[in-house]
Amino acid sequence: MLVRAVVGTDLPWLQELLVNSWGAVHVITGENGRDADRLPALVAEDATGERVGLLTYELAATGLEIVTLDAVRPHAGIGTALLDAARAVAADAGCTRLWLITTSDNLEALRFYQRRGMRIRDVRPGAVQRARLRKPRIAEAGEFGIALRDELELELSLATPDACVRPGTLADVKPVLGLLDGATRWLAGRGRTGQWGTGPHSTNPRRLTAMMRWVPQGHLHVAEIGGAVVGAIVVGEAPENIPVVYEPELYVNLLVTDRARQGRRLGTLLLDHARVLAVRRGIGLLRVDCYAGDDRALVDWYRRQGFTPTETFTVRLTTGVDWPGQVLEQRL
Template sequence: MFVRSGTGTDLPWINSILTASYGVTTVVTGDRIRNAAELATLVAENATGPVGLLTYEAGPEGLEVVTIDTSIRRIGAGTALLSAARDLAARSGLRRVWLITTNDNLDALRFYQRRGMRIVRVHPGAVDRARLHKPAIPAAGSYGIALHDELELEFPAAVSVRPAGLGTVPAVLSLLDAATRWLVSLGRTGQWGTAPHSANPRRRAQLTSWAATGGLWLAELSGRPVGALAVGTAPDYVPAATEPELYVNLLVTDRTHRGAGLGTALLDHARVLAVGRGVERLRVDCYAGDDRALVGWYERQGFTATDPFAVALPDGTAWPGQVLTQSI
């Protein structure tokens, strides 16, 4: 099986395979209307000619697989196309390969997950909205399943998470400083202020303590630090635990790898640690000011907001926080 970029001479075949799959070449996914025949393409072919097509768009969020179709099943064309898309993304410096499919597409969901993709988001009612633009979308899809929602899948980043010893404290401080600079650039100074963490003796002592007691973990991509996690007991400014738990005391990621699933990978590691310690609850707290964007991110990770709180600051103001919990 050989995969190459599509060319102008492929256009009649591209139109035919898209029309065979979708009735027209227009597709509606993620609340976007696109003519798939006008997108960049990868074509899989064997000795008989083209047998598979992948259309894609590359942008700040990574490489999105918009459509993937084969004219002959079970000959490896789909697998070869996904592999080629990942290679293309890597060569282009894109850290995420992702796609959207519908809730009825059980065969595709099995195919994608068996090749390492994971469901990262569900978009309820997305197909209902798409139907407003493309009335031909049926009410029921494969296996007679009512067709309402979209599921977003991606290949997880090849992240390794290891215990962070005392020697990694400077690297974690650097991650925190970079995250603060990113927040400041967005005008979001309420979360961590503007001063670098590396200049704060209290933060350095905190990280040193976590590292010394085995509570600090480092995420790496190709040996480079890209995130950190600290777990242990709840701080004294949040409501006390009512049952055995593991508390996420710190979560920070390298914003240059935004969209690579680093935060999710670190939370997955926290869940594994919790199970290994025989506890069934994970708690975390986060900044709840501005538009509560960080609270929303944790909710998308499966947490439920429970207790709001406020921490008094030296200038007389209060830092708004939110505790969230998740059953393991």
């Protein structure tokens, strides 16, 4: 199987394939409508030179998005060859992830992509219904008669797995506080002071006391790259202001990563570590709370990590300001 970049003479064949597979060259995924015949593409050829597969894609800051993937012959390795080629393109471009959007009825695609290492990162209820307003020809039902309503985002991480997670020590307290200071400056620089304010954590006696208590209790765990602490997670018991659950749980009390290493999926790595700790202890519930103000971006991030929002709460700060919080949970 040969996979190559699309050339001008492929255009009539490419357009015909898109129309046969997608109903038109204009496809809608997520909130984006695009003419797939104008996108970069990869073409698969068999040993005779016949074109047997097509993958169109778009490169962006968030990675390489697969827009369409079609194999003329099923179960012949065409899709796998195209996916491997797209991964190579993404790696060459310095992308940290390969991703795509498919519909909830597309069971064959979900099987195919997950067997090749991709993971479901987001569920978008009603996305197909919204797309139908822009493209009325989208059918009401898809494969196996499943109603076409929702979309799923799948992702393959391309980040180099060079970070490791280990139990924290007292020597890690200072660098972890430095990460909190850096994250606070990063948020403040974007006008997002509601989450952690603007003051440093490293000189906050309350924060320092909490850190010194978490270490001997075994609650602090840090992510490390080349000997440098680049992230931290604290797991233990839920704070007093959080609604009680009457079952064993592991609670994420703190999660912070180095903002200079965005795109390295350090937050996901640390949450995966918390999941492993919970399972090893025979615990089936992982909970966390986060800032729920502004545009609820942090809540959405935890949703993409597989958490489900539950209760909301409010904390009255010493400044007299109410701090809005959201509790989220994940069943393991």
